[in-house]
Amino acid sequence: MPEITTQWYRVLGLDELPESRVKTVVAGHKSLALTHYKGQYGALDNRCPHQGGPLGEGSIENGLLRCPWHGWDYCPLTGKSPDALDVDDALATFPVEVRADGIYVGLPVEQPHTRTVSDVMAETMVNWGITHVFGMVGHSNLGLADALRRQEVQGKLTYIGIRHEGAAAFAASAYAKLTGKPAACLTIAGPGATNLLTGMWDAKVDRAPILALTGQVNSQVLGTGNFQECDLQAAFSGVAAWSQTVLSHSQHAELMTLAVKHALLERNVSHLIFPDEVQMQPAVDVPASNPAGRMTPLQIAPPPESLLEAIDRLKQSRRPVIIVGHGARFHMPAITELAELLGAPILTTFKGKGQISDRHPLGCGVLGRSGTPIASWFMNEADVLLVLGASFSNHTGIYPGKPIIQVDFDPLALGKFHPVEVPVWGEISVVVEQLNTALTGQVDTEDVRSQIQDHWTIWRTEKARREADDRGQGLNSASIFAAMTRQVSADAVIAVDVGNNTYSFGRYFECQAQSVLMSGYLGSIGFAFPAAMGAWAAAGHERRIISVSGDGGFGQYLAEFTTAVKYQMNITHILLHNDQLGKISKEQRAGEWDVWQTSLHNPDFSKYAQNCGGFGIRVTQQNELDDAIAQALTHQGPALVEIMSDPELI
Structure with missing residues (x-):
């Protein structure tokens, strides 16, 4: 049998590309600019050789395909430039067949994947027990992202795509606080990386091991002010216990090993920077590393x-x-x-x-x-x-x-x-x-x-009195957390935010065997819901995951509710809605300042949850609390209980 060298892909229907138009199509893993000109179809490499512009987003003008980025022209069928001086800039072309069921393009049979630097480092990371990555895929981390994808396909890794990188860092921090084991967060260069900083500081000051993986611009343009270039080594120097750039000649498995070791042994943040071109560098015979013989038992006996x-x-x-x-x-x-x-x-x-x-x-x-x-x-x-x-x-x-x-x-x-x-x-x-x-x-x-029981009796009597407080301006916190105490399962994980809602939780909610997660020493508003996503990744199949915040905290990462819907995370969010940053208002009054700029303009959060595809319910009366929380807890997927609360009855 002769060796098959061409593989054919159906890329469009017969009527999907009008005359004198161009369209981006994908055949296998190849992006192509498909043209229709003078009754013929052409399949060209979609990448302009000058600045990398996507030719499929261009247009055919005066018989030539024009690059949308810098206006270079090509024949829409042959891919040649009309300027003879630029014959070397001709685009690669591929055979096209018009068949009864559509337009087909023939490509060389894809070769097996060549192992890369990113593969070595992803394999090493998984070997060290990092099985969850929270992040956002973007143009300066695509090679690394593809290596992580391969680990996920093999069932060795779980990737959760978030809406804001700050949420990724908070989720990784919460994962580590709950389990003692590191999770990773993935971002692009520049703003994607700097968005991690708050969550990384949260992990650092609470002694939670996490690993940050950030893309970077090509190393040959570092220092030239390239688009999205940022000195990440300097930016992360204060927060990361260990931070290194992955170079083409690095010992790549050893770098990942050191990153994870620093995170584990120092219970701190590690950071690896991946220049764009290094990520896809071949590393065919480079073995991955693992923890064997690399870690000592940590049970230190006292002097x-x-x-x-x-x-x-x-x-x-x-x-x-x-x-x-x-x-x-x-x-x-x-x-x-x-x-x-x-x-x-x-x-x-x-x-x-x-x-x-x-x-x-x-x-x-x-x-x-x-x-x-x-x-x-x-x-x-x-x-x-x-x-x-x-x-x-x-x-x-x-x-x-x-x-x-x-x-x-x-x-x-x-x-x-x-x-x-x-x-x-x-x-x-x-x-x-x-x-x-x-x-x-x-x-x-x-x-x-x-004596302990006597003091509990006194305190529980006082809490019951406070449950009856009512100024007609929303529910009191004592009743909200009494209902939570009754409804939340003993083994739940509860992520809390900051502010009066959190102080009230600490004061009124009675724990049995629940695990509580918080942004402890950093005290960062917005922590609760992203932390619940991290807790769900760590324990969501065995334990119920709850998060608690005020309207100010939930508003920080509001879009992550759609992330929870996407992955059908069983998270129940208890939202105390009082239309203000209540703790700050309280501090302004205590300091004899005017209350200023602490009011909030909010949506109906219960309807927002429903619009996202989750469960949402609003509570305005104390006798509705238990039933609403119970409904949310039994919902399969993300649920939100919006409680109209009194900012003074905390």
Whole structure:
């Protein structure tokens, strides 16, 4: 049998291209300019050899096909330029056949894909366990995007195309906060890359490992002010713990390995810059890398002297209290065991909300301005605080005047804001295990369980009183989050925003085993919904995903609701609509300023959700809350509950 060298593709119907017109068509992976001139069809390479203009978007003028970008002329059938001096600029042409069912173009049989630099790096990334990428495909990352596509086709990668790159970074950050594992975000050069910065800072300050993959202009024009050129190394220098440009002669698998290692080991942001031409550079025999022999176990044991001092302090304590932060989230079973051994109340920072159930006999809820009076009372009555995985920023509410044992994997975090009595450097899981072993049978503490329950009874009575508050200007926050407490499943993931809605969530919502995600130290408005997309990618098939925001926060990434519809993400968004930036209005009044420029002009968000193809429902009466939230939670796909809320009853 003779070898087949030409493959024929039907590109148009017989009546789809009128006389003296040109149209872009695609045959296989080839883009062509198909012309119809003097009763004949011509198939030309669609790319003008001068500036790359799309000839299929041009026009036939005076018998010549004119490039739409710079006006160069070509014969619409032969592809030759009328200027003999430019004979080398003739376009490639391909055979055309008019058949009974349409117009066919013959192309050389496509050769198998040649492995590229991007393939090596994408394979390495997947080998290291990065299985989710959030991003936007564009002209300066197409080679890399195609490599990611191949990984997705093989079932090794999930790609989620977003509407704004900032949402991609927030989604990746939330994915990492929930799982402890990095996700990646993909953008083009210039504005696509710089749009990542807010979400990357969120990940950095909350110690969430993520990987940013950004396109870049061709390396030969770097520094010349080329279109969308931006010094990405400089732009990302403050936020990325590690940032490198991929060069043609780089050790490409090693670069990706180092990027992921830095993200994992430093719990931080890594960044790789891909110049356009390097992405498609052949790398046929270059092996991908993997983690084998490249990572050490991270269970760091504490120095013996600090551990012994911590043990001695706890043995002497009569009223110890444990405070857990976001950094302790993966170690709560052992921490709870230690608390039960010590009889110690467990308080959480706001970032640690939900890490101990509010129904647990030792659970006291959130400490600080977003928390419960229960947590504050027990901290003030303690004779020693054991602080695990928490900073001492002003938002944590941890009182520095108490004797403190602080445990953290990062030695720089120990005593960061003020001295502590016993700084313990070590992985929380190891330290807690050693404390459990050393303290068994060695403590004599007060039994405070009944006191905890008494304080919860007082607080729940007060919350019930607040549910009855009504000024006739919308629903109060106590009733909104009481309904959420009743309706949201115990194992849900809840992403929250910033503002009064979030403070009220911290104060009123009672957690069982839910995971709570937030933009902790950055405190970025707009975090909640993109974070819910990241949580859905990580756990949406096993857990219900909820997000909570005000109208100001949801408006930041409003278009991402269409992303959720596209991928049929089971996300329920609880939206508190009060037509203002309520927290800022409150701060202006507290500072004795006039309330100025905090009002918002909003749509009917429930109808917006419906227009996007999701579920939307508006709530104006307290007795509608439970049913509306229940309906949204049972909807398969994205759902939005718009609650008309009172900005003062928070």
